[in-house]
Amino acid sequence: MSYQKSKAVLNQLVADLSQFATIIHQTHWYMRGEDFLTLHPKMDEYMDEINDQLDEVAERLITIGGAPYSTLAEFAAHTNLGDETGTYQKSTEERMARLVEGYRYLQALYGKGIEVSGEEGDDVTQDMLIACKGAVEKNIWMLQAKLGKSPEVDTVEIEVKIKG
Template sequence: MKYPETKKILNQAVADLNQMIAVVRQTHWYMRGRGFMKLHPLMDDFMDDLNEQMDVISERLIAIDGAPYSTLGEYVENTKIPDEKGRWDRTMEERLEILVKDYRYLNDLYEKGLETADKEGDAATNDIFTGFKAANDKRIWMLQAELGKAPEIDA
């Protein structure tokens, strides 16, 4: 079997990206306060980017003879991003900090994917993780800037 550990990380990413989309959607629906007019539509862009990542990762998994998770049950059972009921009592800052935390988690997963794909000789998957990690770094930077903080990408 070729790339066994890479396949596991790709599938972990499928589950986590599905959950991350739900977290961003919840942010989109439940946000209130200063910055709403610019942040509300920006969440649509975030969801589009995450959907693109999930699609590319799932298709890569299929291309290397894997089987991506494809049910809500599989996503819920396998994600490592926390699930939380929507609430109106969070500030805009709290919502953005949750996004930063979860994007950092995805980047840690992608870093592990880079190391694993490299070890298993899967240059194409390595390239995918590199590009998506860079895109997520930009999201973290932008969210941190909105919060008045330095990017702290390597934090």
Template sequence: MTLNSIGLNAKKAKEISKDLNNLLANFQIYYQNLRGVHWNIKGKRFFDLHVKFEELYTDANVKVDEIAERILTLGETPLHTFEDYSKLAKVPVGENVSEDEKAVRLIVDSLSELLKIERDILDKSGEMNDEGTNAMMSELITEQEKTIWMFKAWLG
């Protein structure tokens, strides 16, 4: 077994990087969804949601960077074209979403898809003793579960 520079099985690190690139692509779609609903939200809840969506896309931008840096840490190259992101997208694409409940449902649906990918990565990273990826997935999962709970409460 060949180890990479951080002591992980090089072959498994390459495999987990592929999964992280899939997460990266889907996170970029989620990020764009957040930008879109932030820009296009209308109605009586505009002020509250406009601010909340900005908070979420600012956080998502940080997470995208962290995922890409983890891929680099594992010795691989992060995807960086919209063509690659589109090919891998499982997160629904929101186009011209301006109604409050539709925007919130899009976010919940997007996070639900991200959670599926993250749980799969968490299982695989646990098997290969990749604590760096494990910690990242655990943090993402915990935050996103709470966000889903809050938005579902908002939806009633």
């Protein structure tokens, strides 16, 4: 089986996970305030987790005969996550809300990947994506708790476009 839809979603994830790692890194660098000592090292954990997911997704894509994006130009051309210039003017709450937005997008993209890999009978990819989606939902819960909100992982719908 060629797993064409799975390959497309996996490559979309490569672009978006690469961009999201940069968003987290920017949060890490430009963060200030009373929560700095707690949140600054937490961003390292988030970056490590996203980079681990990126590596796993790209390696799975290669395993099923795909070719992951691998340049900054490709990531920028294919990501659905936007850029923002770094600034020290954003509050911690604004930074955490931006991370929630990115994680919610990844949650939806992982959901799309679970759907298409299931349709194609790609059980290994589906299993990997289910685990990644669970990790993303846990981070949404924790960031939402920091913002004084409920997780709402089952109530937010985001449209996902596959650019590949």
